[in-house]
Amino acid sequence: MFLDEPVLTKNIPGCGPLQDTWGKAEDRTVTTGKTYRDRGGYATLENCLGMEPSAIIDEVKNAILRGRGGAGFPAGMKWTFLPPEDGQPRYLAINCDEAEPGTFKDRLLVDFDPHLVLEGIAIACWACKLDHAYFFIRGEYPSQAITMQRAIDEAYEMGVFGGTGLLGKCDFKVDCTLHRGAGAYICGEETGLLEAIEGRRGWPRLKPPFPAVKGLFGRPTIVNNVETLAAVVPIMQKGAAWWQGIGVESSIGGPPSYGTKLMGVSGHVEKPGVYEAPLGVSLKCLVEDYCGGMRGGKGFKAAIAGGASMGILSTDQYEAEMDFDIGRKYDLMGLGTACPTVFDEDTDMVAVARNLSRFFKNESCGQCTPCREGAQWMFKLLSRIEAGEADSNDLDMLLELAGSMGIMPGTTICGLADGHNWAVRTVVNKFRGEFEARVRPAKTALQGVALTSSANAI
Amino acid sequence: MSWTVKPSRTQEITKRTEPYLSEEAKAKYEKDLIPRYPERRGALLPILHDLQHHERCIPHQAMVEISQFLNITPGEVLDTVSFYEEFHVEPVGRHVVAVCQSVACEACGHAAVLDHLKDKLGIDEHETTADGKVTLLALECLGACEKAPCMLRNDELIGPLTPEQAARLVDELK
Numbered sequence: 001m002f003l004d005e006p007v008l009t010k011n012i013p014g015c016g017p018l019q020d021t022w023g024k025a026e027d028r029t030v031t032t033g034k035t036y037r038d039r040g041g042y043a044t045l046e047n048c049l050g051m052e053p054s055a056i057i058d059e060v061k062n063a064i065l066r067g068r069g070g071a072g073f074p075a076g077m078k079w080t081f082l083p084p085e086d087g088q089p090r091y092l093a094i095n096c097d098e099a100e101p102g103t104f105k106d107r108l109l110v111d112f113d114p115h116l117v118l119e120g121i122a123i124a125c126w127a128c129k130l131d132h133a134y135f136f137i138r139g140e141y142p143s144q145a146i147t148m149q150r151a152i153d154e155a156y157e158m159g160v161f162g163g164t165g166l167l168g169k170c171d172f173k174v175d176c177t178l179h180r181g182a183g184a185y186i187c188g189e190e191t192g193l194l195e196a197i198e199g200r201r202g203w204p205r206l207k208p209p210f211p212a213v214k215g216l217f218g219r220p221t222i223v224n225n226v227e228t229l230a231a232v233v234p235i236m237q238k239g240a241a242w243w244q245g246i247g248v249e250s251s252i253g254g255p256p257s258y259g260t261k262l263m264g265v266s267g268h269v270e271k272p273g274v275y276e277a278p279l280g281v282s283l284k285c286l287v288e289d290y291c292g293g294m295r296g297g298k299g300f301k302a303a304i305a306g307g308a309s310m311g312i313l314s315t316d317q318y319e320a321e322m323d324f325d326i327g328r329k330y331d332l333m334g335l336g337t338a339c340p341t342v343f344d345e346d347t348d349m350v351a352v353a354r355n356l357s358r359f360f361k362n363e364s365c366g367q368c369t370p371c372r373e374g375a376q377w378m379f380k381l382l383s384r385i386e387a388g389e390a391d392s393n394d395l396d397m398l399l400e401l402a403g404s405m406g407i408m409p410g411t412t413i414c415g416l417a418d419g420h421n422w423a424v425r426t427v428v429n430k431f432r433g434e435f436e437a438r439v440r441p442a443k444t445a446l447q448g449v450a451l452t453s454s455a456n457a458i
Numbered sequence: 459m460s461w462t463v464k465p466s467r468t469q470e471i472t473k474r475t476e477p478y479l480s481e482e483a484k485a486k487y488e489k490d491l492i493p494r495y496p497e498r499r500g501a502l503l504p505i506l507h508d509l510q511h512h513e514r515c516i517p518h519q520a521m522v523e524i525s526q527f528l529n530i531t532p533g534e535v536l537d538t539v540s541f542y543e544e545f546h547v548e549p550v551g552r553h554v555v556a557v558c559q560s561v562a563c564e565a566c567g568h569a570a571v572l573d574h575l576k577d578k579l580g581i582d583e584h585e586t587t588a589d590g591k592v593t594l595l596a597l598e599c600l601g602a603c604e605k606a607p608c609m610l611r612n613d614e615l616i617g618p619l620t621p622e623q624a625a626r627l628v629d630e631l632k
Contacts, residue, residue, distance in 0.1 A: 089496065101560035101599040139507075139544045140556075140600050142613040177494045180507055183543030185598065199502030199528075201541035217496045266562040266603030273604045308561060308599075341562045341603065355561045359598050365541075 001281040002289075003246065007234050007260045008227070008276055011039065012112040015262075015276045017289045025273060028112050030147055033154030036115035042160065042167065044237045048123050049170050056127035060232060063240035064258050068105075069095055069188075069225030070307060070336045072324050074255075075232070079128050081212035082220050091221040092125055092133040093197060093211075094229060096148075097181060097188030099138055100307035101359055102341040105262035106226040108274045110137070110144045113230075114151035118176070120229030122160055122167075123236055125174040128222055132175045134197050139182040149178050185363035189414045190223040191215075192365070203367045204414035227262055235259075248280030250325050257323035257335075264339035267303070268295045268347070279338075280323045283313065287342055298344035302431070306336030308356050309419020311426030313340075331429075333422040349431040350438055353424050354382040360420035370405040371417035377401055378424060385438050393442040395435055399428060471518040478509060478520035479527060487527070498528045502538055506545055515549040543597070551586040551593035553631045556610040557624075560599035566606035566618065572596055574621030575628060592628060 006022055009015035011031040013023025036042070048056055061076025082090065094117075098106045109117055121133050135152070137145050155161050159168040161176045179197050181187045187196040191205035194216050215221025235243045247258040257279035263286060264274045270292035277286060283303055287293065294300055303313045305320070311332040313320050320330050327334040343352065361375040381398045384390040402425045405411055406418030428435055491501040505524055509516055521535040528535075539545045557563075557572045572583065575594055579587055583596040600615060602608040608617025611627055619627075 098601050099599055102562055102603050103599075104601045104603050107601055138601065139542070140597070140610060141615075142610075143615070146613075175494070180503065181542075182503060182507065182545055183597070184541065196503065197500065198497070199499040199538060200534075201538055217500070219496075264604065266606055267565050272606070304561065339603075341565070343565060347565060351564070352561060355559075355564050359560055362598055 001278050001285060003260055003276060003278055006276055007246075008109070008116070008230050008262060009113075011036070011116070012108060015108075015274060017275070017277075018271075018292055019289075030111065031113045031115060033115055033151065033158055036113070037158065041115055042119055042158070044233050045119050045122050045126075045160070046167060046169065048126055048236055049166060053127045053129060056123065056236065059240050060127070060235055063235045063243040064256055065228065065231055065235060065243070066255070066257070066324060067225055068227035068231065068261065068337070070100065070309075070334075072335060075224060075228050078212065078224070079124070079222060081210065082128055082222065083213060085129055088219060089131045090129060090219055091216040092121065092128070092130040093190075093193055093216060093221055093223045094121060094133060094135045094226060095188060095190065095193055095223055096135060096137040096141070096144075096226045097185075097193060098226075098337075099140070099185040099188050099363070100309065100337060100339075101356070102266055102304055103264060103307045103337040103339040104266070105264045105274050105337060105339055107141060107144055108262065108264075109226055109230055110141070110148050114148050115155065116230045116233055117226055118151060118155050118160065120232040121176060122155075122174060123232050124222065124224065124229055126166055126170075126172060129172070130174070130222060132177065134216065135176060135178045136187070136193050136197060137178065137180055138187070139180055142180075145178060145180050152176050152178055184365070185359075186365040186414070186416060189416065192414070193223060194221065201365075203365055206413055231259060246278045248278075248321070248323050250323075252325055252328055254325055254328065257325065261322070261338050263290075263322060264337075265291050265342065266339070267342040268298065268344035269293070269342050270295055277322070280321050282319045282321050283317075283340060283342075284319045286322065286340070287318075291342075294342070294344055296344075298346065300342065301345045301347050302343045302349065302352075302427075304341040304356075304423075305330070305332050306334070306338045306340060308341075308359060308423050309415070310334055310336035311422040312352075312430060314430040332426060333418065349427055349434045350382070350386045353427040353435075354379070354386050356423040356427070357382045357420065360416065360423070364416060364420075368412040368414075368417070370411040371420070374401050374405040374417065375420055378420065382424070385435060388438055390438070391440045391442040392436070393445070395428070395439055399425060402428075473519050477523055478513065478517065479523045483508075484527060499530055499534075502528060502530075502535065503542075506539060506542075510545055513549070514552070515546045517547070549586075549590075551591050553591060553612055553628075554593045554595060554610075555612075555628055555631075556595040556597045556600065557583075558598075558600040558602070558606070558608050558610075559596045560603075562599075562603035563607040568607040570621045571607050571609070571619050571624045575624055578625050578628065592631065 014025030016022030066072040187202040192202035275290040361379040525532040586593040605617025
């Protein structure tokens with residue numbers, strides 16, 4: 001599946017399939033405010049200012065734009081959760097934390113087309129009547145923070161933000177502030193992100209209340225991903241019906257997967273990078289027609305579907321469609337950020353599981369015991385299995401531990417532990433033979449507390 | 459990791475007479491940062507970034523000064539400082555070189571890069587060379603997986619790297 005023309009990467013060459021004419025990645029430069037406007041940028045915002053805010057929300061809702069940050073929650077729907085205006089400030093928090101291993105798609109937008117994101121931000125603020133947008137960018141993106149700050153400054157000069165009102169054409173004024181994180185994966189969780197903007201440690205909050213009701217500084221707040229906001233611009237320019245013409249319907253009776261998606265492919269492929277493709281494109285097509293095939297002509301073994309926490313696709317799932325059905329169809333948590341990391345036939349899957357587990361162990365914020373303690377244990381067990389020092393009971397214990405932590409078993413506040421759980425469990429289940437070959441048979445059967453049943457009792 | 463508990467009762471805090479937050483810096487924060495947030499505390503992360511950049515660490519004395527400036531307790535500042543990986547209580551080297559160790563980078567050979575740098579610098583990860591020039595870190599995903607194996611050299615994301623290229627990039631640092 002291919003797009004007729006680039007949508008989100010209109011100003012970013014080199015994001016199409018191999019044989020396309022979308023330019024070369026070497027020719028990428030940052031699109032300045034002036035260039036962006038000369039190419040028709042901010043015209044969509046101007047049109048939107050002539051519309052009723054509720055009509056914009058309806059259009060985005062009708063497009064069924066599902067969030068691009070990982071959870072896939074419909075953005076238009078999220079916007080309707082805001083309470084009625086009460087004259088006090090309301091906020092937009094833009095999630096550019098992007099710390100999920102394998103994910104680097106938002107960086108592309110910030111690096112090369114920051115004004116597309118800013119236009120989306122301005123439209124969202126107008127539609128939802130949000131007074132201040134906080135652009136939260138991860139600490140590991142220092143040069144991107146500089147690019148974004150420059151773009152925000154340009155947008156202020158062009159009158160998009162600040163002044164008397166949006167584009168100087170209405171009396172609704174929006175401010176935009178760049179806020180840098182400082183190296184914590186958990187701040188990509190929406191409420192952890194709010195804590196970080198408030199200057200606190202990034203511990204996720206209990207929900208409800210949801211951020212739309214009580215978010216930043218206790219006020220209603222919408223949290224959206226960078227790519228989601230960028231996608232609002234073409235939707236408002238060309239309409240919901242056009243957006244629905246891209247992508248696929250669900251093949252299992254679920255909600256549809258419409259629109260284009262930035263897919264960052266990494267790992268053992270010839271040309272890793274971010275590509276723009278319609279949702280529903282198969283992983284095989286992405287690897288072969290966009291990335292030039294597996295590196296060195298090796299065979300495909302596995303791929304992390306869309307960011308470390310989503311789980312892994314096995315060798316026979318190479319043709320999996322990259323859409324929001326992927327979770328239910330291929331036993332994964334979901335599509336995530338649609339940024340697959342691909343592994344070739346020589347990859348040691350035990351090492352992959354150990355690496356993923358170490359990530360979640362290091363990034364656990366420490367708030368909930370099952371995640372803080374469980375993550376350490378899972379990493380230790382996996383390290384033991386990798387070193388050949390474990391027995392088969394350890395493998396069972398690993399799976400039991402994994403299944404006991406997360407929102408789904410009901411033992412943690414946020415989904416970080418679910419990510420750890422799915423990442424490890426899917427690798428072990430789909431490549432069990434490799435794990436069994438590394439462990440000794442146990443001398444006695446595993447005796448102990450049934451972790452999962454006690455977890456259910458909570 | 460936020461739950462690491464360190465004995466604080468017996469800890470010596472070194473003090474200097476010159477404040478870390480100069481009047482000039484405070485005036486700048488008051489003008490540029492404070493109005494951006496509805497609560498003064500919102501300016502905490504930007505101030506910490508500024509200090510980390512200039513002092514290469516956030517000393518305890520500075521935490522006290524920041525707390526007075528933002529009307530919060532020193533403990534709250536310490537809480538935030540100790541949670542985030544990029545803030546250091548002890549000074550880091552003049553240059554920070556962070557090698558990514560997450561899944562795409564490991565699959566593409568980060569270990570050879572990291573080991574080569576360790577050998578070359580004669581330090582382990584999360585250590586600083588004796589001359590205070592380079593701090594070597596192994597961090598989780600830097601968000602540049604298409605450049606795997608990659609590293610963050612001060613503000614620059616660079617990759618894909620061979621061990622020799624990585625060593626050359628570190629050599630170039632003054």
